[in-house]
Amino acid sequence: MQHFDLAVIGSGTGNSLIDERFADWDVALIERDETFGGTCLNRGCIPTKMFVLPADLAASVAEARRLGVQLEFKGADWPAIRDRIFGRIDPISAGGLDWRERSQNVTVFHGEASFVDASTLQVGDTRISASNIVIATGSRPRTLDVPGLAEASDRVHTSDTIMRIDELPRRLVIVGGGYIAAEFAHIFSGLGSEVTLINRTDVLLRHHDRDIAQAYLQELSHGPVNVRLNQELSSVEKSDDDSLVVITKDRNGIEYEYFADQLLIAVGRDRNSDALNLRAAGVDHNPDGQIRVDAQQRTNVKGIWALGDVSSDHLLKHVANAEGRTVQHNLLHPDDLRGTDHRFVPQAVFGDPQIASVGVTEQELRNWGAPYIVARQRYADVAYGWALEDEEHFVKLLADPRSMHLVGAHIIGPQASTLIQPLIQAMSFGQRVDELARGQYWIHPALPEVIENALLKLVLARKPGEIGQ
Numbered sequence: 001m002q003h004f005d006l007a008v009i010g011s012g013t014g015n016s017l018i019d020e021r022f023a024d025w026d027v028a029l030i031e032r033d034e035t036f037g038g039t040c041l042n043r044g045c046i047p048t049k050m051f052v053l054p055a056d057l058a059a060s061v062a063e064a065r066r067l068g069v070q071l072e073f074k075g076a077d078w079p080a081i082r083d084r085i086f087g088r089i090d091p092i093s094a095g096g097l098d099w100r101e102r103s104q105n106v107t108v109f110h111g112e113a114s115f116v117d118a119s120t121l122q123v124g125d126t127r128i129s130a131s132n133i134v135i136a137t138g139s140r141p142r143t144l145d146v147p148g149l150a151e152a153s154d155r156v157h158t159s160d161t162i163m164r165i166d167e168l169p170r171r172l173v174i175v176g177g178g179y180i181a182a183e184f185a186h187i188f189s190g191l192g193s194e195v196t197l198i199n200r201t202d203v204l205l206r207h208h209d210r211d212i213a214q215a216y217l218q219e220l221s222h223g224p225v226n227v228r229l230n231q232e233l234s235s236v237e238k239s240d241d242d243s244l245v246v247i248t249k250d251r252n253g254i255e256y257e258y259f260a261d262q263l264l265i266a267v268g269r270d271r272n273s274d275a276l277n278l279r280a281a282g283v284d285h286n287p288d289g290q291i292r293v294d295a296q297q298r299t300n301v302k303g304i305w306a307l308g309d310v311s312s313d314h315l316l317k318h319v320a321n322a323e324g325r326t327v328q329h330n331l332l333h334p335d336d337l338r339g340t341d342h343r344f345v346p347q348a349v350f351g352d353p354q355i356a357s358v359g360v361t362e363q364e365l366r367n368w369g370a371p372y373i374v375a376r377q378r379y380a381d382v383a384y385g386w387a388l389e390d391e392e393h394f395v396k397l398l399a400d401p402r403s404m405h406l407v408g409a410h411i412i413g414p415q416a417s418t419l420i421q422p423l424i425q426a427m428s429f430g431q432r433v434d435e436l437a438r439g440q441y442w443i444h445p446a447l448p449e450v451i452e453n454a455l456l457k458l459v460l461a462r463k464p465g466e467i468g469q
């Protein structure tokens with residue numbers, strides 16, 4: 001049996017952690033999928049955002065009209081967009097595998113890894129052992145089990161397959177109300193599909209601050225997407241003209257029918273720990289399959305580490321990357337272990353509108369009974385917002401009135417994912433609201449003035465009894 005210094009399971013973030021500092025380690029990298037490089041590259045963050053940009057351009061026609069510029073949307077060439085995107089991504093994935101297979105010290109195993117014991121893995125017919133094992137197996141789309149879904153599988157998709165379809169569907173039904181539903185609703189409605197989004201509750205983007213989630217729902221409902229709330233998928237049939245008939249039920253048992261060409265299921269993700277035979281290694285996990293790790297990314301079994309979607313509370317690539325850096329450091333410096341900083345994890349939804357957030361929501365602060373001050377700043381009330389003729393969008397900031405540190409920042413509107421960065425920085429480095437607002441220039445009349453003004457409102461919101469240092 002071949003022995004390695006390190007075995008890494010999963011070629012997403014797992015592959016990135018094997019850098020030149022491991023040049024004198026004998027490493028095994030195991031991947032079960034045909035494509036190399038994991039979710040973000042092949043079927044996640046990167047292709048979705050490459051589709052979002054053309055959708056943004058298509059949607060800008062309506063924006064332009066409001067500003068007196070007559071643009072015309074003549075349609076989207078889906079095959080050309082798809083082939084451009086995957087014509088870029090697929091070679092990166094193939095090139096990554098090729099490069100890895102030629103690495104002197106790394107052996108790539110193609111197959112599904114499972115534990116035989118705490119230091120032994122089975123991959124197909126091959127058995128290997130390793131002094132350290134990193135589990136970086138990610139997550140996969142959750143599927144639903146309703147009648148008719150399997151029979152219609154050629155037109156039922158998850159985020160794994162929807163981006164590769166042959167043509168832009170005339171009618172797309174999306175089931176789900178989270179990140180993936182929001183981003184694909186924008187992509188397909190922007191490019192010209194009739195999109196119906198069905199969610200089982202009355203809240204979309206449920207983990208976001210309630211004001212932001214409500215504003216998003218309002219805007220989506222008044223835009224090109226047909227939003228249907230409080231309905232659950234109950235079955236799928238085919239109509240006489242070969243359309244998909246998506247049948248849902250509300251809480252009173254009333255049935256609804258939607259006709260579609262394609263159906264996208266976006267109801268969350270399951271962690272890829274079920275195939276690993278964790279019991280053989282004694283690795284602890286939660287009932288939902290989330291592998292338990294400490295701040296140093298160690299499982300309960302010495303020498304077994306985990307990172308990314310399979311173990312993290314945050315299913316986000318920047319978090320997987322940060323956890324990967326922790327594992328790298330800790331493998332290389334076993335006497336000087338570091339932890340991953342999960343204090344201020346930002347996230348952005350690249351829908352229309354964009355949403356970005358970091359820190360806690362107002363609802364969380366209320367539930368905890370924590371003191372807070374809040375400021376809301378509309379885009380409409382800063383100069384660049386005038387240029388945008390913006391009416392709906394805003395920044396919402398939450399701070400601790402005693403320390404004047406930000407505890408939450410939530411933005412809905414143009415460039416939200418970029419605007420939020422100075423707030424993440426301030427929270428991470430412990431800058432006070434007043435320092436951030438007045439300790440630097442804010443370019444006039446650029447859009448970040450919406451952040452500056454929100455910060456100034458927070459300064460004014462502090463009552464005399466709440467003066468900090």
Ligand SMILES: Cc1cc2nc3c(=O)[nH]c(=O)nc-3n(C[C@H](O)[C@H](O)[C@H](O)COP(=O)(O)OP(=O)(O)OC[C@H]3O[C@@H](n4cnc5c(N)ncnc54)[C@H](O)[C@@H]3O)c2cc1C
Nearest residue numbers: 010012013032038039040044045113138308309315316317
């Ligand atoms: C549509 C979509 C859009 C997204 N957009 C964003 C975004 O904009 N920003 C963001 O931060 N995050 C985004 N994410 C989330 C992000 O893609 C993930 O958080 C990230 O890719 C997780 O990385 P990972 O290394 O943990 O897992 P992965 O990249 O999924 O890698 C795990 C690998 O392990 C392999 N594997 C699993 N089990 C085994 C086994 N037993 N043996 C061998 N190999 C195995 C898998 O095949 C896979 O290749 C998005 C996700 C999706 C689905």
Ligand SMILES: NC(=O)c1ccc[n+]([C@@H]2O[C@H](COP(=O)([O-])OP(=O)(O)OC[C@H]3O[C@@H](n4cnc5c(N)ncnc54)[C@H](O)[C@@H]3O)[C@@H](O)[C@H]2O)c1
Nearest residue numbers: 176177178179180181200266267268269315316348349350
């Ligand atoms: N921009 C980004 O950073 C980005 C983009 C896409 C995905 N992601 C990551 O991927 C994760 C998964 O995304 P997601 O959108 O699949 O999950 P999600 O957890 O964000 O949303 C799942 C949605 O499905 C609904 N749902 C669950 N079960 C259902 C059922 N049986 N019937 C109908 N609806 C049901 C839920 O109410 C919820 O609205 C996200 O949590 C996020 O971390 C991030």
